[in-house]
Amino acid sequence: MSEEFLVSARPDLQKARADWLSSLKEERRLARLTLDAYERDTRQFLQFLTGHCGGAPGIADIADLRPADLRAFLAARRAGGAGARTVGRGLAAIRSFLRFMERRGLANAAGAGALRAPRAPKGLPKPLAAADARRVASGEGQLAEEPWIAARNAAVLALLYGSGLRIGEALGLTGADIPALRAGTLRVTGKGGKTRVVPVLPVVAEAVAEYQRLCPYHLGGEAPLFRGARGGGLQPAIIQREMQRMRSALNLPETATPHALRHSFATHLLARGGDLRAIQELLGHASLSTTQIYTAVDTSRLLEIYENAHPRA
Missing domain, CATH: 1.10.150.130 (Tyrosine recombinase, N-terminal domain)
Structure with a gap:
């Protein structure tokens, strides 16, 4: 219609x-x-x-x-x-x-x-613990029966956590991006057509290479890199459903979503001394104020650790 x-x-x-x-x-x-x-x-x-x-x-x-x-x-x-x-x-x-x-x-x-827009409550991003994020990104807890599908899911999740990609950015990659993935730097077009360069860790490149090795479809040219079971472009809902299953298998909180891996990428970088401006560039945020919310996440985590661990807390 x-x-x-x-x-x-x-x-x-x-x-x-x-x-x-x-x-x-x-x-x-x-x-x-x-x-x-x-x-x-x-x-x-x-x-x-x-x-x-x-x-x-x-x-x-x-x-x-x-x-x-x-x-x-x-x-x-x-x-x-x-x-x-x-x-x-x-x-x-x-x-x-x-x-x-x-x-x-x-x-x-x-x-x-x-007119004034209604004031929305400010919620903090909910990243995964570093150990949980690594387990998810490694493909642990997957229930996919086909080895190539399990490898595909692991490669997508590794990109979300290892390079801080949005799920749409990861699924928008094509076969033409494979050489860049192997080389360790990837040019990504995000919101508003803004282009940025993100690093690709060796472990992430290896996950993509393993998927490429097992995938039954040809992955060259401008066709989608990540394929669905029938060979078409992979839809975000497939990865979201896989993440739901992994939450149960790995005993993760309900906040463990594909996008939470991107939050985890930023939060864990900041916790290890990453520069806020650099993280802004890696995430593709137009404004530094958008990235600054992760400083509040890091502070809240520090306070939580203090309250749980200090003998007089």
């Missing part, structure tokens, strides 16, 4: 929204997950306006939006069970859409700009 039948909006507003989403993808090069979230947020907004305005909204209805209309939408999202982060992201999507339309003389974005 085409998108225009799923979106509650008149044709003029549907086209403006499609143009906006296209600009986010082609010009701003937002990550696929962010694009999907923004598409979903604005679709929910237009569905809300259909009831709020008494019919499918068009550009004229968007142009006349007041802050009270936007507050009503945010209140409806909260009443529906959406958390502060979800609601805040929805407001960010609406602001982006309205500013896009404002630049084309179709709407006024001042009302959305005047």
Whole structure:
């Protein structure tokens, strides 16, 4: 079913929204997950306006939006069970859409700009203990029956912990990246199209080489490096499910996810005296403030050790 039948909006507003989403993808090069979230947020907004305005909204209805209309939408999202982060992201999507339309003389974005996003609780990343991260990255506790699939999973997890990759970055590697993996440095394109160079430890390169040796599919050229059971590109959900099984096999906490390995990479580097700026570059963070959250993680871990170990604590 085409998108225009799923979106509650008149044709003029549907086209403006499609143009906006296209600009986010082609010009701003937002990550696929962010694009999907923004598409979903604005679709929910237009569905809300259909009831709020008494019919499918068009550009004229968007142009006349007041802050009270936007507050009503945010209140409806909260009443529906959406958390502060979800609601805040929805407001960010609406602001982006309205500013896009404002630049084309179709709407006024001042009302959305005047609204404050709900304050989201600040949560710290939850890294694994160093010993647990090593066990996961080595493939210990895997239940895959096919040796090549077990080797594939181990290679992906080794990249997440050994090089600090996001799961999408690891699964985005192609056969053309194999020489760089062997050479020990890998060029990765992350969020916003930002490119960075990350180190590849010998143990990680060995895990990838073992997967390559066992894999029944040809891994050269621009085809995906990591393959699914039928030869197509490997999907993140497969690795996430494998991690769930490993949590049970290795008695790991519920917070042990593929992304937790990236958190572990940063936290363990910092704990061993790594430079914060260098860790920022390795993670591909645009702002140092994003990386600084790991200093709080390290401090909290030190306090936990002190309270558990000091005789007078």
